[in-house]
Amino acid sequence: MTDVQNAREALVWQLEAGIDECIGEAPVNRLAEADAGAAAETDVASESRPAGRAARRIESRPEEVPAPAVQTEVPGVQSAWDLAAACSSVEELEAAVRGFEECALKKTATNTVFSDGNPTAKVMFVGEAPGADEDRQGKPFVGPSGKLLDKMAASIGLDRTSFYITNIVFWRPPGNRNPTTNEIALCLPFVERHIELIDPDILIPLGGPAAKTLLGVQLGITRLRGKWQTYQSKNLAAPIDVMPFLHPAYLLRSPAAKKDAWHDLLAIKDKLKAG
Ligand code: URA
16 A cells, blocks of 8 residues: 555544544654553542632532542642632633643633623533634634523523623633543632632532532532532632533433423522522
């Protein structure tokens, strides 16, 4: 086979494997990275959360599970905590996130996706990670999941003038893969500060990764959803009510779960009405 035929075969193989975009000019040895990453994650998992950082409390935790460790060993995490702590407004925080170069996701993303909606809103959604549409437009939840989310929110009288929305990572993971624990750890200081600065009445993590990250638990979203919990961090005057919610992308794939989502929407509506 000629070199050209070999190259064509390799491309066809990649397309069939689901690779849909090119993220760099030079090849990267992911096997070497995986070895280094696994070692780092093992170290990180045995770390305990440093005193004085956000401490979360879950009032109706369905099962006792250890809170995940804050990953101070990940290079760049301490600088993220320091940068985030120095921000005293959402604008400052957005500038800090845009200027933050330690998260590798930024290198492959087109845009930083910081937030959308009303920063004085009572309701704050936190999703998982920007997708292709969000990466292109630089705004969270503007693709098919976002359209469904907007419809669900509208059914209880909310829109982007009355809710605020962000994600647990600010850049699109290549090919829409899940963000890694290190990527989440690098964004978490900004996410925690974001929540403190918005200080909503109700916090709604969308999907398992967001719920687990914010609540510090390992339970899946189908176990967490539908039960009010609370979120607390160092600089919050009072804990925030949390309703973990099924991710709209999951609801698009599993329409039968929409009845659970409807149940949870009504719980949110009642809580808002009760003030
Ligand atoms: N899914 C997410 O979790 N966040 C977005 O911004 C878009 C899709």
